[in-house]
Amino acid sequence: MAESYKAVRFHEYGGSDKLALESIPLPELKSDEVLIEVHFAGVNPVDWKIRAGYLKDFMPVPLPFIPGIDVSGIVANVGSGVTNLTKGQAVFGIASGGYAEYAVAKSDDVIPKPEGLSFELAATVALxxxxxxxxxxxxxxxxxxxxxxxxxxxxxxxxxxxxxxxxxxxxxxxxxxxxxxxxxxxxxxxxxxxxxxxxxxxxxxxxxxxxxxxxxxxxxxxxxxxxxxxxxxxxxxxxxxxxxxxxxxxxxSMRGPTVHLKAIAELLEKKGIRSEVGKIFPLSEAAAAQDLSQTGHGRGRILLKVK
Ligand SMILES: NC(=O)c1ccc[n+]([C@@H]2O[C@H](COP(=O)([O-])OP(=O)(O)OC[C@H]3O[C@@H](n4cnc5c(N)ncnc54)[C@H](OP(=O)(O)O)[C@@H]3O)[C@@H](O)[C@H]2O)c1
The missing domain is CATH 3.40.50.720 (NAD(P)-binding Rossmann-like Domain)
Incomplete structure (x- = not known):
């Protein structure tokens, strides 16, 4: 695995022009975390709300900050205490720093991706x-x-x-x-x-x-x-x-706990429910993706294609 990776991040709050694609060192994992090689990342309204600084009084983020909560991808590494996932598994769920080639997640916040669910659709689901x-x-x-x-x-x-x-x-x-x-x-x-x-x-x-x-x-x-x-x-x-x-x-109301992801994945796999992909942007066009999200209109979830 390379020691650095590409990530979209911002160093100060502001407009989408603050988002920059940079090469940064791989993060160190805590014992309960996994590193995910990201295939697709969901673009959620909260991502641009954080970037614009609207939430900074009650949800401050460490700067520079990599947005992105929804991911799908492959487990690239696991922390020392992780027992529920192994390297090479396809997963999806809630992570941090999803607008990047690699993202970190608590091992309980991502689950194995059902085979019948594409990486694309999987990234539209969790949040x-x-x-x-x-x-x-x-x-x-x-x-x-x-x-x-x-x-x-x-x-x-x-x-x-x-x-x-x-x-x-x-x-x-x-x-x-x-x-x-x-x-x-x-x-x-x-x-x-x-x-x-x-x-x-x-x-x-x-x-x-x-x-x-x-x-x-x-x-x-x-x-x-x-x-x-x-x-x-x-x-x-x-x-x-x-x-x-x-x-x-x-x-x-707020997002529910990730413990429900398994039931949701089963419903998706059995076609009891479905999801919808909005527009897909390459990682390098994260700013355009957030601008679209910020319009407040559209169908399904906007995605960044990373891999
Ligand atoms: N508190 C939390 O934990 C939490 C978690 C997730 C999301 N959220 C918030 O929930 C909101 C929705 O999130 P999302 O991800 O679903 O956003 P989204 O994917 O951007 O969808 C927004 C939808 O709202 C519709 N819309 C816009 N104006 C409308 C209006 N006046 N009346 C009815 N529909 C309207 C749009 O439909 P048209 O394109 O047809 O106009 C669009 O489909 C955001 O504010 C987000 O920040 C909060």
Missing amino acids: GSLTAWKAVEDAGVKKGQTVVVQGAAGGVGMFAVQFAHRKGATVIGTASADNLAFVKSLGAEKAVDYRKGSLEAEARDADAVIDLVGGDALEKAYGLLKKGGTLVSVAGQVSEAKAKEFGITAIG
């Missing part, structure tokens, strides 16, 4: 599906309920629609016109174009709203729920006062 899993759990979604998923075509939304649908809920997903058919293909009963302003008419008295958009969409979500309903947002700050006013429960 989005684990976040959706937890949001659906937090919303207490049950059979027969009506659940609105705001931002249903994105990297989290595509899983939230499928998980809620699999629980037997009637799902109403929001997306722009180009993504409505995609959202329905995931199991949504209805897909509503949020740009047409018809959501209040299409989705009233919902049991739960899973908000993956924040801003205005989150503000309007309270009014879509029946009394006693549950609003879960992963994209904005929920208001206790507003929840009280509407007689609902509002929950701020």
